[in-house]
Amino acid sequence: MYYLLGSNVHPCHGAHSCFLKALFLLMLVAVLLSGCGDSGKNGGAKNEVYLYASLDDVYSREFKDLFQKKTGIHVKFLSDSEETKTTGLVSKIINEKARPRCDVFWNNEIVQTIYLKNNGCLSPFQVDAAKDIPDAFKDPDHYWVGFAARARVIIYNKNLVTPPLPCSLKDLLDPRWMGKVTLARPLNGTTATHAAVLWTKWGPEATKKFFQDLEGNKVHRSAGNAHVMRQVAEGAFPWGFTDTDDYHVALKDGKPVGVIFPDTPGEGTLLIPNTVCLIKNGPNPENGKKLIDFILSREVETLLARGRSAQIPVRKGIPRPTGLEGLGAMRPMKVDWPEVGSKFEECHTWLKDFLRGK
Numbered sequence: 001m002y003y004l005l006g007s008n009v010h011p012c013h014g015a016h017s018c019f020l021k022a023l024f025l026l027m028l029v030a031v032l033l034s035g036c037g038d039s040g041k042n043g044g045a046k047n048e049v050y051l052y053a054s055l056d057d058v059y060s061r062e063f064k065d066l067f068q069k070k071t072g073i074h075v076k077f078l079s080d081s082e083e084t085k086t087t088g089l090v091s092k093i094i095n096e097k098a099r100p101r102c103d104v105f106w107n108n109e110i111v112q113t114i115y116l117k118n119n120g121c122l123s124p125f126q127v128d129a130a131k132d133i134p135d136a137f138k139d140p141d142h143y144w145v146g147f148a149a150r151a152r153v154i155i156y157n158k159n160l161v162t163p164p165l166p167c168s169l170k171d172l173l174d175p176r177w178m179g180k181v182t183l184a185r186p187l188n189g190t191t192a193t194h195a196a197v198l199w200t201k202w203g204p205e206a207t208k209k210f211f212q213d214l215e216g217n218k219v220h221r222s223a224g225n226a227h228v229m230r231q232v233a234e235g236a237f238p239w240g241f242t243d244t245d246d247y248h249v250a251l252k253d254g255k256p257v258g259v260i261f262p263d264t265p266g267e268g269t270l271l272i273p274n275t276v277c278l279i280k281n282g283p284n285p286e287n288g289k290k291l292i293d294f295i296l297s298r299e300v301e302t303l304l305a306r307g308r309s310a311q312i313p314v315r316k317g318i319p320r321p322t323g324l325e326g327l328g329a330m331r332p333m334k335v336d337w338p339e340v341g342s343k344f345e346e347c348h349t350w351l352k353d354f355l356r357g358k
Contacts, residue, residue, distance in 0.1 A: 046287075047072070047073055047074055048073060048074040048075070048076060048284060048287065049073055049074075049075055049076070049103045049104065049284045049287035049288055049290070049291050050075075050076040050077075050078075050101060050102050050103045050104070050282070050283065050284065051064060051075050051076070051077050051078070051102070051103065051104050051105075051106060051291060052078050052079075052089045052092070052093065052102045052104070052105045052106070053077065053078070053079050053089075053105075053106040054079070054080055054089050054106070054107050054108045054109075054189070055079075055106055055108045055274065056079075056108075056245075056309065057079040059304070059307065059308075059309055060077075060079060060106060061077065061079075062303075063294075063295065063300060063303075064077050067291060067294045067295075070294070071290060071294075073287050073290065073291070075291070078102075087112065087187065087188045087189070087192065088188075089105065089107075090107075090112045090115065090116060093105060093116060093121055093279060094116070094119060094121060097119075097120070097121055097280075100121075100279050100280065100281050100282045100283070101282075101283070102279045102282055103278070103279055103282035103283060103284045103285065103287065103288035103291070104276065104277070104278060104279065104282075104288045104291050104292055104295075105276070105277050105279060106274065106275075106276050106295060107274065107275045107276070107277070108150075108189070108190070108274050109189060109190045109192075109193045109272050109273075109274070109275070110144075110146055110193065110272060110273055110274075110275045110337055110341075111192070111193040111196050111197075111337070111340055111341050111344045112192070112193075112344065113144045113275040113277055113341075114139075114144070114337060114338060114340070114341025114342075114344070115341055115344050115345065116277065117139065117141075117143040117144065117277070117341070118341060118342065120280065121279060121280055122143045122144065122277050122278060122279065122280055123143075123278045123279070123280040123281075123282075123285070124141060124142040124143050124278075125142060125143075125277075125278045125288075125289055125292060126142055127289055127292050127293040127296060128293060129292075129293045129294070129295075129296035129297045129298075130145045130296050132298075132315050132316075133145060133146070133147060133296065133314060133315050134314060134315065137273050137314050139338075140338075143277060144275045144276065144277040145275065145276055145277075145292075145296055146273030146274065146275045146314060147273055147274055147275075147276070147295075147296055147300075147301055147313075147314055147315075148273065148274045148300075148301050148304040148305070148311040148312070148313065148314065149271045149272060149273040149274070149311065149312045149313075149314055150190065150243040150244045150245050150271070150272055150309075150311055150312065151243070151244045151261060151269050151270065151271050151272075151312065151327075151330060152190065152194055152241060152242075152243060152262070152269065152270040152271075152272065153241070153242065153243065153244055153247055153259050153260060153261055153262065153269070154166055154167075154171075154239055154240070154241060154259065154260040154262055155228070155229060155232050155233075155239065155240060155241075155242050155246070155247045155250065155257055155258070155259055156232065156238060156239035156240075156257065156258050156259075156260070157232050157233065157235055157237075157238055157239065157256055157257060158256045158257065158258050159235065159256050160235060160238040160239075161238045161239055161258075165260060166239055166260065166262075167260060167262060167263065168262045168263065168267075169198075169241070169262055170210075172214060172217065172219055172241070173210075173213050173214065173217050174217075175217070177217070177238070177239075178217050178218050179217075179218040179220070180237055180238050180239075181217075181219050181220065181237060181238070181239055181240055182219070182220040182221075182222045182227075182228050182231050182232065182236075182237040182239075182240035183214070183219050183220070183221065183222065183228065183240055183241050184221070184222050184223070184224050184225050184227070184228055184241075184242070185221045185222070185223070185224075185355065186211070186351055187348065187351060187352060187355070188224065189224065189225060190225065190243055190272050191225065191241075192344075192348060192351075193272055193340075194241075194270060194272075195207070195211075195347055195348075195351060196340050196341075196343060196344045196347045196348070197270060197333075197335055197340055198210065199340075199343055199346070199347035200335075200336070200339055200340045200343050201267070201335075204346070204347075204350070207347070208350065208354070211351065211354060212354075220237060220240075221355075222240070225242040225243050225246050226242075226246050226249075228240040228241065228242040228246065229242050229246035229247065229249065229250050229257075230250075232250075232257060233250040233253070233255035233256075233257055234255075243272075244259070244310060244311075244312065244324055244327075245308075245309035245310055245311060247259045247324075248308065248309065248310035248321070248323060248324060249308060249309070251323060252308060252323070258325075259324070259325060259326060260326070261326045261327070261329070261330045261331075263331055267333050268330075268331040268332055268333035268334070269330050269331060269332060269333060270332075270333045270335070271312070271330075271332045271333065273314055274304075274311070276292050276295045276296060277292075278292060298315075298317075298318060301313050301314075301315070301318055302318050302319075305318060305319060305320060305321045306319075306321065310323060310324055312324075312327070
């Protein structure tokens with residue numbers, strides 16, 4: 001011990017040396033006990049949980065704060081940028097697979113959550129709040145649960161678009177709109193999900209031709225769905241594809257925008273839920289389950305429906321958001337989400353190569 005104290009004398013030689021030795025031991029024990037007292041399973045802290053969230057930061061932070069207030073559990077929090085928020089966080093979770101930092105992932109879409117499951121990054125869980133969510137929005141193996149959906153819609157500038165109005169995704173190819181339509185790059189977020197759904201429903205060759213024809217019609221590739229909304233709202237483009245939450249923001253801000261729930265014959269409107277999942281070997285799994293139980297609560301889904309993002313509840317008994325004209329007549333598209341998830345990587349790889357000019 002005297003080597004640690006930096007002394008050249010015997011550790012018990014003199015009262016002063018003995019006092020220093022005793023003091024050092026007390027400090028060492030205190031440090032060890034404080035570490036043991038706060039640590040949870042896998043080395044996490046008993047009073048914290050780590051959340052990654054691709055839901056817009058302004059919304060997800062509100063719920064983080066509400067959970068902390070209700071439970072006293074501190075939420076360490078990471079969001080991402082509009083351009084890459086889902087893809088960026090998914091890549092981070094995969095890169096951290098050997099030593100996860102995250103406990104819970106709140107994804108604002110679904111396909112890349114399934115991608116994480118298929119890559120062995122998730123743990124199954126069951127929580128009480130998920131019991132009344134329809135089975136169509138739950139993984140049969142209990143690795144993820146969907147809630148609070150958004151629809152993929154056409155947003156148009158009322159000052160720039162005259163009848164006949166666009167009514168489907170395929171109207172992106174109409175020569176009438178050459179160079180006048182904006183769409184987020186199909187590599188991130190719900191636009192990447194939309195592309196994977198097409199890959200599954202139309203088949204790879206038809207989907208490839210569709211994206212090739214988009215280039216021929218000079219469709220503008222925007223950085224993200226919020227950028228699409230702003231470009232249309234400000235009149236840079238007559239119309240584009242985005243999500244209902246972005247349309248609702250423009251509407252609330254008094255922009256001259258309208259919305260169309262596309263209904264290509266035999267398809268309907270694509271409805272994409274948020275999803276939440278538990279990261280495998282995360283540092284705080286029990287607190288992670290508590291956070292998931294909160295995120296899936298009727299309270300949170302109600303607040304999301306009432307809020308500025310106007311997200312659409314997936315279960316009965318929660319009022320739908322007001323202000324989304326046409327929502328009542330929307331015919332949701334039937335989607336086999338596990339199948340879409342299994343084909344996501346194939347679709348995503350082709351799109352990356354195509355957009356790079358390969």
